[in-house]
Amino acid sequence: MILVVLILILGALFVLLGVRNSWRYALQRIGGAVLVLILVTFGTTVLIRQVPGEPCEIALGTAATPEAVAECVDDQGLDEGVVAQYLTWSQQVLIEGDLGYAFYKNQEPLSETIQQRLPRTVILFFYSQLIALAIAVPLGIWAAYQAGRPSKGIPIWILPIIVGGIYIYGEFITDWLFTSVLTLAFLLPILIFNLFRGGRGGDTTVNFLAFGLLSLPVFVLGVILRYAFAEERNWFSLAGYVPITDNVIEHLKSIWVPALVLGLAAAPVYLRLLRADMIQNLQQDFVSVAKAKGMSNTHILLRHVLRPSTVTLMTVLGLNIAQLVNGALVVEYIFDFDGMGSYLIEAIYRQEFFAVQTLVALVAIIFVVTNMVIDVFYSVVDPRVRAEAA
Amino acid sequence: MTANDQPHRDRPDDGRPDLPNGMMLEVDDLTVDFDTPSGNLRAVDGVTLRLAERETLAIVGESGSGKSVLSRTLINLLAGNGRRSGSIRIGGRDIDQLSKAERKHFFGVEVAMIFQDPMTSLNPVKRIGVQITEAMRYHLDLSASAADKRALRLLELVHIPSPAERMKQYPHELSGGMRQRVVIAMALACEPRLLIADEPTTALDVTVQKTILDLLDELRQERRMSMILVTHDLGVAEGRADRIAVMYAGRIREITTTDRLFADMRHPYTEALLNSIPRPDLPSHTRLHPIPGRPPNLLDPPKGCAFAPRCRYAQPDCLESEPPLDGPHGHDWACFHPVGTPEGAAALAANEEAGVTAAGLSMSESEEEFV
Numbered sequence: 001m002i003l004v005v006l007i008l009i010l011g012a013l014f015v016l017l018g019v020r021n022s023w024r025y026a027l028q029r030i031g032g033a034v035l036v037l038i039l040v041t042f043g044t045t046v047l048i049r050q051v052p053g054e055p056c057e058i059a060l061g062t063a064a065t066p067e068a069v070a071e072c073v074d075d076q077g078l079d080e081g082v083v084a085q086y087l088t089w090s091q092q093v094l095i096e097g098d099l100g101y102a103f104y105k106n107q108e109p110l111s112e113t114i115q116q117r118l119p120r121t122v123i124l125f126f127y128s129q130l131i132a133l134a135i136a137v138p139l140g141i142w143a144a145y146q147a148g149r150p151s152k153g154i155p156i157w158i159l160p161i162i163v164g165g166i167y168i169y170g171e172f173i174t175d176w177l178f179t180s181v182l183t184l185a186f187l188l189p190i191l192i193f194n195l196f197r198g199g200r201g202g203d204t205t206v207n208f209l210a211f212g213l214l215s216l217p218v219f220v221l222g223v224i225l226r227y228a229f230a231e232e233r234n235w236f237s238l239a240g241y242v243p244i245t246d247n248v249i250e251h252l253k254s255i256w257v258p259a260l261v262l263g264l265a266a267a268p269v270y271l272r273l274l275r276a277d278m279i280q281n282l283q284q285d286f287v288s289v290a291k292a293k294g295m296s297n298t299h300i301l302l303r304h305v306l307r308p309s310t311v312t313l314m315t316v317l318g319l320n321i322a323q324l325v326n327g328a329l330v331v332e333y334i335f336d337f338d339g340m341g342s343y344l345i346e347a348i349y350r351q352e353f354f355a356v357q358t359l360v361a362l363v364a365i366i367f368v369v370t371n372m373v374i375d376v377f378y379s380v381v382d383p384r385v386r387a388e389a390a
Numbered sequence: 391m392t393a394n395d396q397p398h399r400d401r402p403d404d405g406r407p408d409l410p411n412g413m414m415l416e417v418d419d420l421t422v423d424f425d426t427p428s429g430n431l432r433a434v435d436g437v438t439l440r441l442a443e444r445e446t447l448a449i450v451g452e453s454g455s456g457k458s459v460l461s462r463t464l465i466n467l468l469a470g471n472g473r474r475s476g477s478i479r480i481g482g483r484d485i486d487q488l489s490k491a492e493r494k495h496f497f498g499v500e501v502a503m504i505f506q507d508p509m510t511s512l513n514p515v516k517r518i519g520v521q522i523t524e525a526m527r528y529h530l531d532l533s534a535s536a537a538d539k540r541a542l543r544l545l546e547l548v549h550i551p552s553p554a555e556r557m558k559q560y561p562h563e564l565s566g567g568m569r570q571r572v573v574i575a576m577a578l579a580c581e582p583r584l585l586i587a588d589e590p591t592t593a594l595d596v597t598v599q600k601t602i603l604d605l606l607d608e609l610r611q612e613r614r615m616s617m618i619l620v621t622h623d624l625g626v627a628e629g630r631a632d633r634i635a636v637m638y639a640g641r642i643r644e645i646t647t648t649d650r651l652f653a654d655m656r657h658p659y660t661e662a663l664l665n666s667i668p669r670p671d672l673p674s675h676t677r678l679h680p681i682p683g684r685p686p687n688l689l690d691p692p693k694g695c696a697f698a699p700r701c702r703y704a705q706p707d708c709l710e711s712e713p714p715l716d717g718p719h720g721h722d723w724a725c726f727h728p729v730g731t732p733e734g735a736a737a738l739a740a741n742e743e744a745g746v747t748a749a750g751l752s753m754s755e756s757e758e759e760f761v
Contacts, residue, residue, distance in 0.1 A: 148470050149470045150425075150470050150471060199470075284510060285505055285507060285510035285511050286510065286511055286512055286513040286514075288462075288467055288505065288511075289503075289505055289511045289512070289573070289576070290513070291466075291467055291497075292465050292467055292497065292498060292502065292503040292505075292577075293498040293502070293524070293525040293576065293577075293579075294494075294495065294496065294497040294498025294499060294525065294528070294529060294580075295498070295524065295525065295528060296494070296528070299524075299528065303516075303524075304513050304516070307515050308513075308514065308515050381515065382514065382515050383514070383515060383560040383562070384514055384515075384560070384562050
């Protein structure tokens with residue numbers, strides 16, 4: 001039933017966009033999605049049962065009698081074959097849509113846990129991608145523009161020499177704050193000068209910063225920022241998530257640092273992709289034509305080159321959104337953020353088989369749907385795709 | 391002649407001043423250098439040009455002769471590693487003396503350009519209508535509806551059928567010939583007085599070439615435009631240009647009226663170029679004579695005349711110094727031993743006698759090379 005509705009919606013969307021063979025294409029996509037869902041959930045079902053340990057013992061606690069454990073095993077069907085177990089589970093969850101409990105006689109139904117936690121992760125991810133794009137898009141455009149101009153900047157290899165010099169000298173400076181300020185006092189003017197006046201040097205500077213950020217692992221950045229903003233200062237609240245409807249300020253205070261960490265991790269990737277595509281498209285003849293028409297650089301960059309240059313960025317953005325639970329895993333853990341990522345870790349530790357299976361199914365559905373949406377966006381960005389699709 | 395004598399013109403600032411001494415374009419000693427990883431490359435070397443109002447000048451030369459760089463420099467399209475010296479005056483105004491505000495609405499308005507390949511000249515993700523109107527809206531500050539109306543008229547002008555539908559289409563929905571018409575309409579959008587056409591028909595098939603060239607002729611006459619037609623095809627230049635400039639290795643080697651160039655050429659390169667293309671006025675099965683050798687490496691140009699190593703007339707003095715571009719009655723050439731003069735005949739006879747030119751080129755044609 002749901003499948004038919006989905007096919008109809010997707011097909012109608014393709015017809016609206018003028019894709020050739022809309023209905024066949026929609027059918028193909030939905031069919032593929034169902035196949036992915038089945039393979040992924042079955043794989044999870046098999047693999048999670050390879051983990052050593054007895055889930056019923058964990059669920060009932062150490063005080064449980066052997067009879068109670070045996071009853072639990074029988075009740076959950078854990079003595080049956082994996083395929084039979086999978087069929088029972090998929091019948092209940094995938095077809096009837098009843099998510100049930102995380103595991104045997106758990107306190108609250110899984111659907112309630114998901115309802116409570118999924119929106120938090122989604123909002124966290126939404127903010128993080130907003131931050132990433134807010135950093136990556138302007139800097140990517142700027143870097144690509146600067147890359148085609150003669151270099152006037154201060155050579156970037158001076159930076160490590162300065163930083164190195166300060167830190168060697170810093171042996172004699174015990175005040176770390178003074179050392180940091182000294183470093184910034186040297187670095188910032190050079191970086192800012194290069195960024196705005198450097199020509200190709202500006203591009204080099206942006207790349208330098210991007211690679212610096214890229215080589216900083218999420219957990220390092222997360223721990224540093226948690227220390228800086230949640231423990232040294234009270235700028236971030238570890239007290240738990242506050243919905244935006246309760247208090248906007250408190251809501252932002254409860255989410256901005258993990259969002260920033262995720263955003264900073266994604267930004268350099270987006271920046272590099274956008275920059276590369278922009279540089280490629282800036283070589284196109286239509287850019288010369290637009291210049292010959294006397295259009296301003298801003299107009300050429302934003303109106304002519306940006307849109308066709310977002311295809312790779314969109315692909316990766318789609319993949320990132322699709323694995324939002326994975327991405328949020330570490331960050332949610334570091335910041336004690338009660339989202340889907342931290343819940344999935346808990347579920348695996350407690351061997352809550354059904355919770356893990358259902359969550360994986362959920363992630364797979366999000367993954368497939370996001371990528372379908374991205375495919376639709378391709379044809380919005382590039383009219384030629386509409387004619388070629390399917 | 392005042393602007394009011396031109397009823398078909400609807401340029402909004404039609405009151406612009408008449409050109410001083412009737413010259414649309416004055417280029418003086420223009421030199422363009424590029425910084426490349428392997429050294430300095432001088433693509434255009436001391437070019438001086440005059441183009442009168444309503445005149446068409448063809449710039450002819452092989453690939454790498456600097457004709458494209460020259461034309462792109464005229465519309466301020468120099469790559470980031472390029473440097474220019476010498477002056478360019480368009481419509482009597484020195485492009486280096488323009489104020490920032492004038493400069494903003496100068497290129498694309500006073501002077502416009504058509505490019506070689508219509509398949510890549512249009513932005514694939516923007517509708518035709520938007521691409522034609524954007525320059526009008528930016529430079530002439532027209533409203534969206536006024537710009538749309540003008541774009542429709544332009545598309546009619548370049549003979550595109552059902553223009554209203556075309557406005558909503560994307561470039562990939564149009565054929566090559568249609569796209570080049572759109573590119574032309576785009577170039578004409580702000581009513582330029584100078585149109586630079588860089589190989590406008592090279593990427594099109596022969597049947598479409600003629601219609602596009604006819605269209606350009608028609609528009610030029612209707613709109614009182616001057617035109618620079620850059621081409622490697624002397625045949626195209628012959629039918630369309632008032633005057634022809636032959637370029638080789640960044641310099642103009644010969645420049646004169648089209649008739650005189652074909653009837654009474656002076657530069658050995660012009661002669662060689664003409665002998666290397668099929669001509670309808672010659673009997674069929676006339677052997678073509680390819681020009682031996684290759685164009686010089688501009689990173690390390692030879693001393694003396696750049697054509698000397700490939701020239702059948704080359705004498706020792708050609709290898710010593712660069713001949714100046716000069717001549718009587720508006721026919722300038724840069725050669726010490728010009729074709730059709732006693733000096734030229736003597737040089738050719740001497741070389742044939744020796745069997746080899748002063749630059750070491752064999753005078754016997756090595757035909758098997760081309761079989």
